[in-house]
Amino acid sequence: MSEGSKVSAGGGKKRYAMVVDTRRCIGCMACQVACKAEYDTPLGVNRTWVPYKVVGKYPNVKKQFLPRLCNHCEDPPCVRNCPVEATFVVEDGGFVLQRYERCIGCRSCMAACPYNARFMLPSHRTYTPITNVVDKCTFCFHRVTQNLVPACVQTCIGRSRVFGDLNDPNSEVSYLVAKNATQVLRPEEGTKPHVFYIGADRNTTEFGRDAYQKREVMELERSAFKSHFKI
Amino acid sequence: MGDYVWFHDVSWHASYAVYFFVIGILAGLSFISFGSWRTPALRPLREKTAYASFVLLGLGGMLLIADLSQPMRFLNILNPAYLNFTSPLAWGALNIVAFSIASIVYILALRRRDEKNGQLLALITALLALGLPIYTGFDLTVHQSRPVWNTPIMPVLFVALAIASGSAVGALLAAGNTEAQKVLREYMLWSAGAVAVMLVSIMGTTNYGGSAAELTFMIMTTGTMGLLFIGVGFLGGSVAPALMLFAPMGKSQGVVLVSALLILAGSAALRYVLLMAPQQLQTLY
Numbered sequence: 349m350s351e352g353s354k355v356s357a358g359g360g361k362k363r364y365a366m367v368v369d370t371r372r373c374i375g376c377m378a379c380q381v382a383c384k385a386e387y388d389t390p391l392g393v394n395r396t397w398v399p400y401k402v403v404g405k406y407p408n409v410k411k412q413f414l415p416r417l418c419n420h421c422e423d424p425p426c427v428r429n430c431p432v433e434a435t436f437v438v439e440d441g442g443f444v445l446q447r448y449e450r451c452i453g454c455r456s457c458m459a460a461c462p463y464n465a466r467f468m469l470p471s472h473r474t475y476t477p478i479t480n481v482v483d484k485c486t487f488c489f490h491r492v493t494q495n496l497v498p499a500c501v502q503t504c505i506g507r508s509r510v511f512g513d514l515n516d517p518n519s520e521v522s523y524l525v526a527k528n529a530t531q532v533l534r535p536e537e538g539t540k541p542h543v544f545y546i547g548a549d550r551n552t553t554e555f556g557r558d559a560y561q562k563r564e565v566m567e568l569e570r571s572a573f574k575s576h577f578k579i
Numbered sequence: 580m581g582d583y584v585w586f587h588d589v590s591w592h593a594s595y596a597v598y599f600f601v602i603g604i605l606a607g608l609s610f611i612s613f614g615s616w617r618t619p620a621l622r623p624l625r626e627k628t629a630y631a632s633f634v635l636l637g638l639g640g641m642l643l644i645a646d647l648s649q650p651m652r653f654l655n656i657l658n659p660a661y662l663n664f665t666s667p668l669a670w671g672a673l674n675i676v677a678f679s680i681a682s683i684v685y686i687l688a689l690r691r692r693d694e695k696n697g698q699l700l701a702l703i704t705a706l707l708a709l710g711l712p713i714y715t716g717f718d719l720t721v722h723q724s725r726p727v728w729n730t731p732i733m734p735v736l737f738v739a740l741a742i743a744s745g746s747a748v749g750a751l752l753a754a755g756n757t758e759a760q761k762v763l764r765e766y767m768l769w770s771a772g773a774v775a776v777m778l779v780s781i782m783g784t785t786n787y788g789g790s791a792a793e794l795t796f797m798i799m800t801t802g803t804m805g806l807l808f809i810g811v812g813f814l815g816g817s818v819a820p821a822l823m824l825f826a827p828m829g830k831s832q833g834v835v836l837v838s839a840l841l842i843l844a845g846s847a848a849l850r851y852v853l854l855m856a857p858q859q860l861q862t863l864y
Contacts, residue, residue, distance in 0.1 A: 397585045416585075425723060431668035432661040452655050453648025456668055459590035462724030464864055468588070468648055480648040536789075537724050555791045555860065 361440045364420070364487055365514045365542040366501070367524045370549070372508040373413040375400055379500035379509060386488065386499040388476045393467040395485040396500050403551050414545070414552040415509065417500070418465035418485035419533065420444045422540030426457035426466060435482075442542060443489050451481040458482060462537045487511075514542070589858040596851040598642045600744070602711050603737065603846065605635035607745010609682075609708035611763075613701040620758040626689055627752050629701075632708070633682045640675065667721055671714035678707040712737035719853070726792035727785055727799070727857040736777045736853075743770035743817075744846040747839035760835050767835075768824040771842055775817040778849070791860055799856040808852040816845005 375398060383389060383396045396417040403412045424444050427435050434451040437444055458466045466484045473479055488498035492511075496502070501511040512519035521544075524530075530544040533553055545553070608628040615625035644653045655661050656672040663669050685700040716734030723729050746766035753759035785796040799808050820838035828834055 394585065399583050399585050401582045425721075428663075428665045429668070429721060431663055431666040431672065432655045432658070433663045434661075450652075450655060450661060451649065452652040454646075454668060455590040455648070456666065456718075459725070459858070460722050462861075462864075464587040464861065471648075534724065555794060555864065 360515060362513045363442045363515045363542070364492065364511065365442075365521050365525070365544060366417070366487070366498075367510045367521050367530070367544045367546065368415050368548075369508050369510070369524070369528075369546040370413055370415075371547040372506040373398070373415060374506050374508075375411060375413045376505060378503045378505060379415060382499040382503035383485075386491075388473070389483075390470050390473055393469070393483070395465075395483070399552065401549070401551050403549060412549040412552050414548055415500075416463070416465070416533075417543060418444060418461075418487070419463055419539065419541030419543045420485075420487055422542065423538060425460035425462070425537075425539060429456045429460040431456065435484075438489070441487075441489075441492070443487050443492075444484070445486055445489060446482060446484060448478050448481045448483075453481055455482065462534045462539065463541075584863060587862045587864070589855065589862060591854060591858065592646075593851060593855065594642060594646045596847075596854045598639055598646065599715050599737070599850040599854065600847045601635050601639040601642065602715060603741040603850070604744045604748050605632040605639065606708040606711045606741040607743070608632040608635070608748060609678075609705050610742060610745055611749045611766075612685075613705035614762075616698045616701050618762055620762045621749075623756055624749055624753055624759055628749060629682070629686055629689055629704075631748070631752070633686060636675075636679060636682060640679075643675075667714050667717040671711075671718065674707060674710040674714055678704065678711065681707050708741075709738065712741040719857075725857045725861065726788055726795040727781060727853065730781065730784065732777055732781060733853075736774065736781075739770050739773045739777065740846045740849065743767060743774055743842050746770065747842040747846075750835055750839040754832070754836065757832065760832060761830065764824055764830065764835050764838075767838055767842060768821060768829070771817045771821040771824070771838075774846075774849075775813065775821055778813050778817065794860050795857050798859050799852060804852055804856050804859075807848040808856070812845045812849035812852060815841055816848060817842070820845070 377398055379396055380394060380398055383394070387395060389395055396415065398413055398415045400411045400413045402409055404410055420442055421444065422442070424437065427437055427444065431454065432450055432452055434447045435444065435457055436447070453468065455468065458468070466482050469479050469481055469483050471480050488496070491498060497511045501509045510520050510524060512521035514522055514525065516522060524546065525544055528546045530546055531548050531553065532541040532544060609632045611621060612625055612628040612632065615621035644650050647653060656669065657676065681700065681704040685697070685704045688697045688700050713734045716737035719725070719728035720730065720733045746763045750760055750763040750767065753763060782796065782800070785792045785799070798804055820841045823829055823834050823838050
């Protein structure tokens with residue numbers, strides 16, 4: 349990941365953000381697949397993922413999707429907590445990136461992230477030599493510096509994900525943030541996230557008290573997950 | 580039904596709790612070694628505690644390095660060009676290195692029977708040892724999104740646990756020496772009492788926190804975690820020894836030794852629960 353790559357062509361600095369309109373998300377998981385393909389993300393871990401909850405009461409039920417990724421925070425706790433500055437913020441653009449060659453794998457950034465956006469890469473990968481270090485979503489830094497949008501945005505069939513420069517008043521993200529009621533995840537943490545949600549359901553954005561009453565099916569899924577998650 | 584939840588792994592596993600336990604004991608032993616210069620009753624423990632502390636430092640250091648997913652890069656944390664001073668881990672690494680150097684110099688002074696410099700070196704070693712539980716507490720405290728961890732009491736609790744577990748090991752090392760055990764009984768009594776009070780305050784603030792804090796409280800106080808936290812850690816490892824040592828029979832050697840064992844088991848369980856339980860809820864987010 350080159351820190352020197354220019355993001356802004358000139359003039360003021362950019363501040364990239366993503367708006368996720370959950371009303372338009374159909375849960376096709378194409379974003380998740382596109383991201384996996386872009387980065388050869390191994391099994392068991394994800395840079396972006398789309399959890400859902402079924403809300404309402406029969407017959408008025410619906411699936412409430414909440415696409416998730418790194419929030420590229422203005423005040424990222426992961427950057428503050430990394431002892432070797434392996435993770436850093438690109439000032440022009442606001443990307444939170446990772447120096448793989450410097451990461452010692454202490455997992456302090458993983459513990460610090462309120463969004464579970466970071467994960468440990470396994471020790472063996474078929475095509476990619478980067479192993480045993482912490483990885484995360486980069487807002488597709490390599491694509492954005494080539495004037496492309498992130499892979500997940502490119503592939504989003506419902507145009508649920510919109511990406512752009514918040515500092516540009518004419519960008520679509522600026523318009524969406526200005527004209528819609530938006531939410532960010534866990535605002536109480538003071539991280540100032542740059543992934544904005546439109547129409548996110550509180551059932552999916554907050555810890556519900558029912559999280560303790562774990563259903564049996566969830567326990568089965570968790571055991572299956574654990575048994576396949578040997579790093 | 581039919582919800583799709585992506586489960587996440589906990590960031591720090593149980594080996595980190597073992598490291599906390601070891602680092603706490605070695606800090607407590609360093610305090611005793613320094614105390615031996617001021618309290619004659621502890622004099623027979625001066626060398627034993629200094630050596631034991633150094634051996635545990637080696638063990639703790641190896642645990643810490645082995646826990647990294649890139650163990651060979653542990654030197655990065657000592658590279659001045661890389662150090663990030665907003666991370667307690669960076670301060671911790673410097674503290675461990677400084678403590679190691681001070682320990683070696685202190686042990687050399689003890690072997691040379693250098694009474695003149697020994698006391699000063701013991702003081703420096705003990706002060707650096709004090710930094711170890713403080714930094715491990717801050718290691719957890721700085722994570723703003725974690726209930727229990729993100730409380731100002733954590734570094735203080737870790738210091739109290741270090742005094743309790745170090746004194747417990749000291750009491751076992753001093754078996755048969757009633758004078759030394761009399762002093763260590765006092766250390767254990769007050770530190771175990773302080774741990775119990777701090778645990779009550781943690782439970783209170785956690786149970787009346789937001790939904791994440793309340794759920795963490797439920798995780799900490801029920802099931803296996805509850806058995807370890809309330810049963811082994813709180814009741815068995817701090818309340819029971821404090822009561823036993825406070826009672827009239829508390830000065831007998833048998834009670835002191837049993838209390839020491841209870842404190843050690845309790846402080847190990849507490850470190851495990853304090854590390855693991857606040858990570859459980861986050862795995863579902």
